[in-house]
Amino acid sequence: MLQTITWTGTAARLLDQTKLPTETVYVNITDERQMWDAIQRLVIRGAPAIGVAAAFGVYLGVYLTPDDRFTVRLEEVCRYLATSRPTAVNLFWAIDRVRRVAQSAKSPQSAKQKILDEAIHMLDEDNRVCRAIGEHGVALLEPLKDATGQINLLTHCNAGGLATVQFGTALAPVYIGKERGLKFHVYADETRPLLQGSRITAYELQQNGIPVTVICDSMAATVMRDGKVAAVVVGTDRVAANGDVANKIGTLGVAILAKHFGIPFYVAAPTSSIDLALPSGDQIPIEQRDGREVSHGFGRQTAPTDVDIHNPAFDVTPAELVTAIITEKGVIQAPYPRHLSALME
Numbered sequence: 001m002l003q004t005i006t007w008t009g010t011a012a013r014l015l016d017q018t019k020l021p022t023e024t025v026y027v028n029i030t031d032e033r034q035m036w037d038a039i040q041r042l043v044i045r046g047a048p049a050i051g052v053a054a055a056f057g058v059y060l061g062v063y064l065t066p067d068d069r070f071t072v073r074l075e076e077v078c079r080y081l082a083t084s085r086p087t088a089v090n091l092f093w094a095i096d097r098v099r100r101v102a103q104s105a106k107s108p109q110s111a112k113q114k115i116l117d118e119a120i121h122m123l124d125e126d127n128r129v130c131r132a133i134g135e136h137g138v139a140l141l142e143p144l145k146d147a148t149g150q151i152n153l154l155t156h157c158n159a160g161g162l163a164t165v166q167f168g169t170a171l172a173p174v175y176i177g178k179e180r181g182l183k184f185h186v187y188a189d190e191t192r193p194l195l196q197g198s199r200i201t202a203y204e205l206q207q208n209g210i211p212v213t214v215i216c217d218s219m220a221a222t223v224m225r226d227g228k229v230a231a232v233v234v235g236t237d238r239v240a241a242n243g244d245v246a247n248k249i250g251t252l253g254v255a256i257l258a259k260h261f262g263i264p265f266y267v268a269a270p271t272s273s274i275d276l277a278l279p280s281g282d283q284i285p286i287e288q289r290d291g292r293e294v295s296h297g298f299g300r301q302t303a304p305t306d307v308d309i310h311n312p313a314f315d316v317t318p319a320e321l322v323t324a325i326i327t328e329k330g331v332i333q334a335p336y337p338r339h340l341s342a343l344m345e
C-alpha cells in the first residue's frame with residue numbers, strides 16, 4: 001500500500017494527493033512553512049495523516065533553533081501549525097502531544113530528539129490503530145454478505161489508507177476482510193468539490209484490487225433504493241462528546257439517506273478523533289474553503305464570473321443517525337455520551 005508520509009532523515013516525504021489519480025509525485029518538506037502549506041492545500045489530507053504530518057512539522061520548525069530561543073520558538077511553531085486547518089481534531093491532538101513530550105525534556109537538544117522520536121512513533125502507531133479499527137469493523141460487516149457472499153458498501157470522501165499513514169479507517173475493514181478472503185464491492189461517492197472519492201478512494205481501492213464503482217454524489221439515493229448497498233462506512237474529522245460527527249461535506253446527506261432506506265451508517269474513528277471537550281457537533285469549527293474550488297473545480301470555469309459561492313468543507317451528522325462508531329478500542333453505539341466517555345477513560 002502507498003505510504004502518505006515517511007521520514008527521510010532530514011525531511012518529511014509526502015505523497016502529493018493533489019496530483020492523484022494521474023500522477024504519483026512525492027514532495028520533501030523541510031520546514032514548518034512548507035508543512036503548513038502542504039496541510040492547507042491538501043497535499044496531505046485526512047484527519048489522522050494531518051496529525052502525523054503536523055508532528056513532523058513541529059520538529060522541522062524547531063530543530064535549528066538555538067537553545068536560548070527554544071521554548072518561545074516551540075510555542076510559535078505549534079501555534080502556527082494549528083492554524084493550517086480547523087476541523088480535524090487530530091491536528092491539535094498531535095501538536096499537543098509533541099509539545100508535551102518536548103516540555104518533559106531536560107534540555108532543548110533532548111526536546112528536539114524527543115519530538116522527532118514521537119513523530120516517528122506516530123507513524124507505526126497509526127498503522128496499529130488502523131489495523132485494530134479494521135479488525136473491529138470486519139466483525140460488524142461480515143454478517144452483511146449478500147447471496148453471492150459479497151459485502152456491498154458505500155463510502156464518502158476518502159478515509160482509506162491515503163487519509164492515514166498507510167492503512168485507513170473506514171476502508172481498513174475492507175483491507176483486513178480481503179486478507180481473510182472476504183469479497184467486497186464499494187460505491188465511492190465522487191465527493192464534490194475536490195473529488196476525494198473519485199480521485200483518491202477509487203484510486204486506492206483499484207490499486208489494492210477491491211472492486212469499486214464511482215458515483216456522483218447525487219446518485220447515492222438511487223443506489224441505496226436499488227438495494228445495492230448493505231452499509232455505509234465513513235471516516236470522521238472530529239467526534240463530539242454527544243456522538244455527533246464532523247466529516248467531509250455531503251456526509252450528512254448520506255446519513256439521512258441511509259436512515260431513510262434502513263441501511264446501517266457506520267463511522268470509523270481512531271480515538272485521536274474524539275473530542276470530549278466539545279459537548280456537541282454545534283461547537284465543531286467548520287472549515288470554509290475558497291469558492292474557486294467550486295467554480296473552477298474541473299480545470300475550467302463552471303459557474304458565472306463573480307457569482308456568490310458557499311463552500312463549507314465539512315458537515316456534522318447528528319449522533320441519532322450514527323448506527324455505531326468503530327474505534328481501535330472497540331465498537332460503540334448509543335447512548336454515545338456514556339459510551340464515549342467510558343471509552344476515553
Ligand code: MRU
Pocket residue numbers: 042045046047048088156157158159160163164168169170196234235236237247248249313
Ligand atoms: O478535506 P479532507 O480531504 O482532509 O477531508 C477528509 C475527510 O473528510 C475524511 O473523511 C476524514 O478526515 C476522515 S480520514 C480517516
